[in-house]
Amino acid sequence: MSKNSSHITPPKWSTRLLRLFLRGQYLEEIQGDLEEVYHDLLGKYSKSKARRIYHLEVLKLIRPSLIRKFSGSEKLNNFGMFKHILLISIRSFQRHKTTFLINLLGLSTGLAATLLILLWVQDERSVDTFHEKNDHLYWVMSNFSINNDVNTWNYTSGKLAEALLNNFPEVKDAVRVGNDFFRPRGTIAFDENYFEANGLFASPNFFEVMTYEMLIGDPEKVIADKGSVTISDEYAQSIFGSIENALGKTISWDNRIFSKEFIVSGVFKAPPKNASIRFNIVLNYENLVEADEWADHWNGGYAQTYLLLKQDTDIDAFNAKIADYLTINTDSDRFQLFVQQYSKNYLYGKYESGIQTGGRIDNVRLFTYIAIFILAIACINFMNLSTAQASKKLKEVGVKKAIGANRTALIFQFLSESILLSIIALVVAVGLVMLVLPQFNHISGKELTLISWKEYILPALSLVLLTGFVAGSYPAFYLSRFKPVTVLKGKFSNLRGEEWIRKGLVIVQFSLSVIFIIGVIVINKQIDFTQKKSLGYDREAIITFREAGSDYSNPQPFFNELMKIPGVLSTANMSGDFLAADDNNSGFSWIEGTEDDDNHLFDSPKVGFNFIETLGLEIVEGRSFSRDFNDGVSSIILNEAAVEYMELENPIGTKIGWGDDREMEVIGVVKDFQYGSLHKKIEPLIIQFRERGKQYFVKLRPGSEQETIAQVEKVFQDVFPGQIFSPSLLADDYKSLYDSENKVADLSNYMAAIAIIVSCLGLFGLAAFTAERKTKEIGIRKTLGASQLIIFQLLTNVFTKTVAIAILISVPIGYYIANSWLQNFAYSIELSWWIFAIAAISAMLLAWFTVGIQTIKAARQNPVDSLRAE
């Protein structure tokens, strides 16, 4: 211990801190204790360590029983101030009921819309992120170049997974699953009951790499051999009554790829709501290889390949390494491989010419912007109305300042008023969200709930604080600036500038509203256009259904039975799906002596007899497929675009070679029709013949559809026992090609309505305020002989000009946005001038209507009432 120990003083700032928070009556004792401890510490440790421990000791003294109470003189002051602010706020809410209601209504609708959108965005962003190894899980894509164009495919060779795992040290694990075309569906039979299957071929390590929780069974072994399958808990529930019962049971599964028996070896938890791939049964990929050897061939594209990469893998470098891996292993140099993060594929799934160009993320962005705009509009209302009321609050500010309030206190007061309002608005908004959530889920096709709200509480609260702050900041900083002397004398010098800002804000609001109106009109017109445009074939009164079994016998007996039903006009079949329009082939040659002419990728549906007649495609030259001519796989029909593309002068009879050994003959030409959705241009098309396709089309006689469908079902059940009959109308299927656009349209309709209503609310408030402030002016004018019309004009003109400016600003922006949205379609509506005219006129009418209600009231007032007051 050093001699002059009594002079050592502990670190100053800690001691100061101690004085700050420690209860006064304990200060001497505890400070003494601490100094003694410090003294002891110095004896034991170095000075710096002693200081450190001392600081810690001080911090550890911050305990409820030792720190100052929030009472005594300090408390009274703060508390009194809070109480005062609350009181003043509530009083001002009560006094200006209209303003308060407008603000509350505007803010809460704005917040509710924002919260809904945030909920939706959050959900979209969460898709596929539930995999535990999400950060390192990648999906191998391939760019296929053909004819100066690049198609991006999310499927690759079945051999790729294993080869990448063996040859690249970066790859920790690799999974292959059957791609979308090779998903085993069909029906599963157990105990004479049939269940619709939605299967997935997967390599045995599937459940180790992807996170689908295994409830029963060992994830490593459940699909280790070809004879075992694992099913989802929901599926087990519906087949066996409980998940425990499922284990070890034998089921027979019949689909277009195989018809076999399997033993249930495990049960997994069904993919969560935010999984992009849904399936209820998983089996070994080898089953696909057994059915089709191309599934395990370098030149096949039957698999989707997922990789688990090592933590520190440089993705760009890895992409460069694997880019030409298929060229090395196949006889084609058209493929370029690259990887994309597995969970990103949902939002960023769109590629143009091999380059990532967005996808669902576009909608996510669009709605995020809409949310921000709606909230901005609501905030603008608040700012406008509070600055408009500035003159009323000036006296309050003056008196407070005269008594001694400083500016900070006033800013604090105004901010707390606006934050208080936005908290009330949040409560209302949450109520609104709860109210409209079922409807919102219906429109957006989601299953959002407020149960997951715990995670959103913090963002929601910060959103509210931000809203309150933004909305309240202008009035707060603006009002608190006034000098008490001028204010109390009644001079408001800078109200002109203030009015400009207000007008500017209204312009912003209405510009946004006009853009919304333009957007809504364009989206709805386009949707309408997609439904009404003639596609070149019939889709009304045609039902379509699939027979999903493995039986490929001649469908003729089935057709014969169907034709006996009086309500059936005609029947047809094809192989593959018609509306998806995803069937295409390359490798055709049409000039004698050449092969593989420029390798064009032709759309190429494979249809059966009577298909062209049933769908009402128009034959312009030659004939349709016919039994009389014994048509088979060597007969083909072109569309006009194909004739033009191949530059054929006499298409009928032209020989077209395909691959190494097949020669086909053109027997007819059909008029161009829309193959697939209107997102796609009409392209050269080669219709091939397949007699035994399993997608059926039945044209119904109008009038007795329900009855006929029931009869069709009966025939179906007789001919295909154990298969599930699930018909849909071709027209409905076509409509669902635009599901994503329909959702956007529905949502933006509602959002636009909200934006416009909130804007009008603001204008209404402003008009009320202007009318009120001009009461005397109106009174004087009327006594001097002004008519009601003149008064009306006087009050409306200001707003007319403002809204007109807003229209001028918003029309070009609206045009630009609408135009870029329509680029998504190959065939779209014209952006004619009247769309913008309607938007402009409706905005103007809305503004006049809103202002009018207030103005007429003011114009009709008896001047005596307004002038008497003085």
Add this chain to the structure above:
Amino acid sequence: MKKTKLGEFEELVLLTVIVLKEDAYGVEIKRELEERLKETLSVGSIQSALKRMEEKGFLKSEFGEATAVRGGKRKRIYTATPLAVQTLEEIKEVRTQLWASIA
């Protein structure tokens, strides 16, 4: 038991106060307890226990002498109240009975 509860740590501090008699002030209690428990304690934990017990009526206190080491600040000497002694005895009784019934 009694309405006024005595925590485990509080009980230890209280006993130490009784043991130390007229030396029972903050730092000395801390030193004594640290030695017996073989662990480091913070001034905060001791002080808050003392203050809580004073409020509950287990302790009384008065200022003692000031020393140079304390920068001229006075100590506060704590003494246990009859209530504290009684409560401690009750606790001990209960424990003894419990141990007895284990054996």
